[in-house]
Amino acid sequence: MSPVSRPSPHGRSPLRTVQVLGGGNAGSSTHVRSLASGLAARGVRVTVCAPAEADHLYDFTGAGAEHVHVPRSSDPGAVAALRAACTDADLVHAHGLHASFRAVLALSGRHTPLVVTWHDRAYAEGARAHLVRLLERRVVRAATVVLGTTSTLVDRARRTGARDARLAAVALPGPGGPAEPDDPDRHRSKVRAELGATGRPLLMAVGSLEPHRGYRVLLDAARAWRGLDPEPLVVVAGEGPLRAVLQRRIEDEGLPVRLIGRRDDAGELIAAADLALLTGRWEARSVFAQEALRARVPLVATDVGGTPELVGDAAELVPYGDAEALCDAVLRLLGDPGRRALLADKGVRQAATWPTEDETVNQVLSVYDELTRPTPLP
Template sequence: MTQARSPASSATNERLAMQRGENAGLRCVALLIGQLEVGGTEKQLCLLARELRLRGVEVHVLVLSRGGPYEQTLREAGVEVHLLGFGREPSGPSMLKRNLTAFVRLVGLLRDLRPDVLHAFLHEGHMIGAVAARLARFPLVLVAGRRGLRDFEQGRGWVLALERVVTRVTDHVVANAVAVAEEARVVEGVPARKVSVIYNGLPASAFHEAEPECVDTSWPVVVCVANLRSVKGLQFLVDAAGMLLRRGRPCTVVLVGEGAERGRLEAQASALGVDVRFVGAHAETAGFLACADVVVLPSLSEGLSNAVMEAMAAGRPVVATSVGGTPELLEGRGVLVPAADPVALAEGIARLVDDPDLAASLGAAARAWAGKNLNLDVMVDEHVHLYHRLLETRRAG
């Protein structure tokens, strides 16, 4: 079995070691990702890049296709952002030429920057980054960032086979949850020695009291922060709201996010007669969390949810599906329900709305646990410690 995270005291000792100058020898880190739109992985990359920069490490963010809201945040923090120009449109001769040009640009950029570490996030970043790193033909440490389970990703056998080959030439895999690490070990066959679990981190601001957003309703407010994609299971939340309405227990659902499922969800909400507010994507969600009676995440698959983490930091009671790393966050500190089960979702929401004392106690327990285990400094320290260890191994070899 993959080992769970080390105790907080160990992380504290590592942090003290960093403060005594352990960063020496780590000159440059390149972080590779597909795009910089609003999303959990993008937020974590941004936090990591900024904190590494503050510690005196040269940081470059390499973006395969397009920038987004986090691009400006990175630039303001002094982090260089390089847009490589890969396309995402349907394939064809022109798109093939464009992507080959972008790939050559990536290889050339790696040769120019000569980073000590290339940390590639998500599936496409890992697949493209691994090949580019080897073609760059200079020694660097290649780290793959696993952020979720493959239920709704790379399901085809040939993709998995290719990923196994790429992982063999990867120095290390970082998973953001024990469940994600276990899948890498069992499904992909990654040796346990090549896998580490580093939880996502939260900045201190996530624990600050926020001014609640104004939601004009007399009903309980249920907030869900998620991209409007099928994997997030939002249709089951809308179904649950319909069940509560039919039981005479109406609620107002606030969906914070944007995506391809919006039209379908709007039609579903209209057909059921439920009050669902679509407020679009927001990089900062604290105000919406502050106005929530209950926060819900009905995902069908997750890694370690930033939305759940931020709700915990805000002290909000959470109902979420028991998938991926979510039980690691909420076991004993929230209400866990099966995936794709609107009846269980409705019962979980009603349970917390009906019992304010239970809701408050779960919210307080979640906040306390998040403060101890989801600390941004610990997350960054663990990455730096891993980078150093891998660099020392490579130099010794």
């Protein structure tokens, strides 16, 4: 049965929403695709404004949305393109700080409701950190509603001046792409062999090679794993500005670490690992952590941001920046199969408590309905 179009509060049908993405990290882009698919299935017209490469990667048009190319920059041309795309929109929903700032500029002088989702914090140091705080203040004060993916982000939005900040239900979409292999154990062995982890523990990390990811601390911990029998192999999937610096350390110190660049098979890599490592100084609702728990892979993570709220007691948590604590937690788990099995079971149970895609779409749609409902006459 075809979906019934959701009526617009202004007499047009169906309700028209515009989703705004910047460059879009994997978490926010995947969320927008899921949201677009769910909203379109409920009869809502969805336009996704994002760079063309984002549509190529996440196929917003395939999810039932119209895609409009809007460059990542905030120059007048990009803002004008976004402003044109938002003409006659009943509501605009921006994801991430920079996309939200562009939306604020594009909607200047209009009364279109603006919903902003903070999926994560923007990272900056020095003078740029001050600029980020100014952008955050401008965005949250202009937004009708700010949705934060973690309690800490909601609190930050309120402290920054948000009129209305709420906790967002954000689902990790179910696995797509290739079907489950007929022989998962054989496939897992093949992946491990390709990574060079046959007969040795495989420790997996996924994320951009940037300072806030904590990879320098991970390399500090890896020093203690040299010469163990068998020697664990740390594999890091991701790309970024620290690539050369990290690679030089790995080679100079003879560390059992491989940098394999950006990969589109991260789910398979995680499923093949003995442990997953999340070492950043801040995490909101880590997709990597969710994938690890879903895949029954024990997780060692830094006790920061939204991670404790996300994983509960289904992971080993260590202080950020403490290489010794990270090293000890990994060695304890590698030496304790029973604890690993317990964490695997807890991970599956914890994942079952996370919101579903339907729950996520329904919550967002309830916010849309609230903000576009006609004001009753006195």
